[in-house]
Amino acid sequence: MKISFHGAAKTVTGSKHLISLSNNEEILLDCGMFQGLDLDSRSLNKVFGFDPKSIDYLILSHAHIDHSGLIPKLVKDGFKGPIYSTTATFDLCTIMLMDSAMIQEADARFLNKKNEFKTPLIEPLYDKEDVDNCLKQFVCLNYNQAFKINDHIEVLLTDNGHILGSASINLKIKEKNKTTHLTYTGDIGRYKSALLKDPTPFPQADIIICESTYGDRLHEKYEHAEQEILNTIIETCVNKKGKVIIPAFSLGRTQEIVYSLNKLNLYGLLPDIKIFVDSPLAVNATNIMRKYALSLNDDVQQLIKSSPDPFGFDYLTYINDKRESQALNNKEGPFILISSAGMAEAGRIKHHLMNTLEDKKNCILLVGFAEGKSLAGRLINGEKKVNIYGNELDVNATVKVINSLSAHADYEEIIRYLSCQDISKVLELFLVHGDPDVQFAFKKRLKYEGFKKIIIPSINDQFYI
Numbered sequence: 001m002k003i004s005f006h007g008a009a010k011t012v013t014g015s016k017h018l019i020s021l022s023n024n025e026e027i028l029l030d031c032g033m034f035q036g037l038d039l040d041s042r043s044l045n046k047v048f049g050f051d052p053k054s055i056d057y058l059i060l061s062h063a064h065i066d067h068s069g070l071i072p073k074l075v076k077d078g079f080k081g082p083i084y085s086t087t088a089t090f091d092l093c094t095i096m097l098m099d100s101a102m103i104q105e106a107d108a109r110f111l112n113k114k115n116e117f118k119t120p121l122i123e124p125l126y127d128k129e130d131v132d133n134c135l136k137q138f139v140c141l142n143y144n145q146a147f148k149i150n151d152h153i154e155v156l157l158t159d160n161g162h163i164l165g166s167a168s169i170n171l172k173i174k175e176k177n178k179t180t181h182l183t184y185t186g187d188i189g190r191y192k193s194a195l196l197k198d199p200t201p202f203p204q205a206d207i208i209i210c211e212s213t214y215g216d217r218l219h220e221k222y223e224h225a226e227q228e229i230l231n232t233i234i235e236t237c238v239n240k241k242g243k244v245i246i247p248a249f250s251l252g253r254t255q256e257i258v259y260s261l262n263k264l265n266l267y268g269l270l271p272d273i274k275i276f277v278d279s280p281l282a283v284n285a286t287n288i289m290r291k292y293a294l295s296l297n298d299d300v301q302q303l304i305k306s307s308p309d310p311f312g313f314d315y316l317t318y319i320n321d322k323r324e325s326q327a328l329n330n331k332e333g334p335f336i337l338i339s340s341a342g343m344a345e346a347g348r349i350k351h352h353l354m355n356t357l358e359d360k361k362n363c364i365l366l367v368g369f370a371e372g373k374s375l376a377g378r379l380i381n382g383e384k385k386v387n388i389y390g391n392e393l394d395v396n397a398t399v400k401v402i403n404s405l406s407a408h409a410d411y412e413e414i415i416r417y418l419s420c421q422d423i424s425k426v427l428e429l430f431l432v433h434g435d436p437d438v439q440f441a442f443k444k445r446l447k448y449e450g451f452k453k454i455i456i457p458s459i460n461d462q463f464y465i
């Protein structure tokens with residue numbers, strides 16, 4: 001068989017790994033979008049590097065757009081086969097891909113207007129109808145139940161603890177007299193995360209495709225984050241009567257913060273301050289998290305006994321309506337506001353930052369990954385002047401960063417995840433989903449652990465197994 005890498009190769013986004021069998025069958029693992037502020041992302045998303053019509057099966061590790069975001073385009077361009085994922089991933093894809101289509105359409109409108117409608121007009125990568133079409137091709141699987149795709153390909157999804165529904169993909173492929181066990185880890189989550197169960201072991205593999213996002217870093221423990229959030233609220237909202245503004249990804253990070261605030265509230269530690277979650281996507285994502293509340297970790301089950309809704313409590317209001325969101329601009333502090341997008345490059349958070357950055361009473365609390373050039377990234381880097389919608393603003397508010405809330409395993413956690421394997425049986429390990437410097441550091445670490453053949457593929461590289 002042949003493995004080729006068409007995204008997340010020496011970079012983080014755009015995950016697409018293609019397995020081509022000797023009988024010409026093709027299995028695609030993930031169909032993610034390249035994300036980023038560079039111009040390259042747009043052109044990279046236009047070409048797959050393979051023919052969508054020749055793909056027989058797509059298996060999806062999780063609903064994040066850097067893994068799922070080009071599925072509607074894959075279907076639009078001719079892929080007709082089944083898309084295997086967990087049920088929660090399917091539910092999340094329904095909202096994430098629809099949101100992505102709306103962003104595509106809005107971006108195209110904006111760029112065409114900026115280009116004064118010069119032809120050729122910029123087309124969105126796909127629209128809502130394409131999303132509806134691709135959703136019909138999903139086939140949902142349970143964790144830990146092997147599924148025979150046909151008489152020679154079997155798939156097993158195991159929980160990797162990254163986000164709701166996320167899975168490692170374990171394939172058993174028979175070709176002539178040979179059986180190959182191939183595992184693609186997807187994005188690996190944390191041990192002892194706020195909401196999710198720990199990643200579970202996966203069956204012995206001959207070939208592993210492993211993520212490496214934080215292959216050079218150790219995270220602080222999650223409990224630190226809760227204490228820091230509480231300290232920030234007391235300093236800003238109680239002492240200064242200011243506003244705490246939290247840019248957060250709608251799926252995952254928003255629910256983690258809300259859950260932590262709920263816990264602090266139940267323990268009697270949270271002051272009586274109003275909290276707003278302002279993001280339609282976060283409202284939808286939270287509803288899906290509620291639907292799967294019983295599959296979350298023991299800590300959540302414990303909390304549900306005294307507070308049936310882990311994502312709802314007094315003082316907390318979810319905002320969907322645009323006018324209610326705009327009304328927050330004129331509202332006096334103190335209050336806490338969680339809004340998307342996480343990197344503050346798009347979405348309602350930009351308006352909220354524009355209205356709060358210049359007042360030194362306020363605090364901008366940054367809790368997620370942000371590219372250096374993004375608005376959140378520039379704030380993390382300590383820039384004292386930023387431009388939002390053409391307005392030059394002085395950053396007088398306090399900017400605070402919490403690094404312990406990552407949804408990705410650090411290097412010790414990845415090694416712990418891989419420790420279920422007999423390393424001597426792993427013939428090849430491919431590192432994907434990481435920046436090159438990080439990957440080279442992690443490769444050394446894995447060599448030290450005993451992995452023999454570690455490969456860092458570049459985009460469109462092919463390997464015969």
Ligand SMILES: [Zn+2]
Nearest residue numbers: 062064162187
């Ligand atoms: Zn992810």
Ligand SMILES: [Zn+2]
Nearest residue numbers: 064066067187
């Ligand atoms: Zn990812």
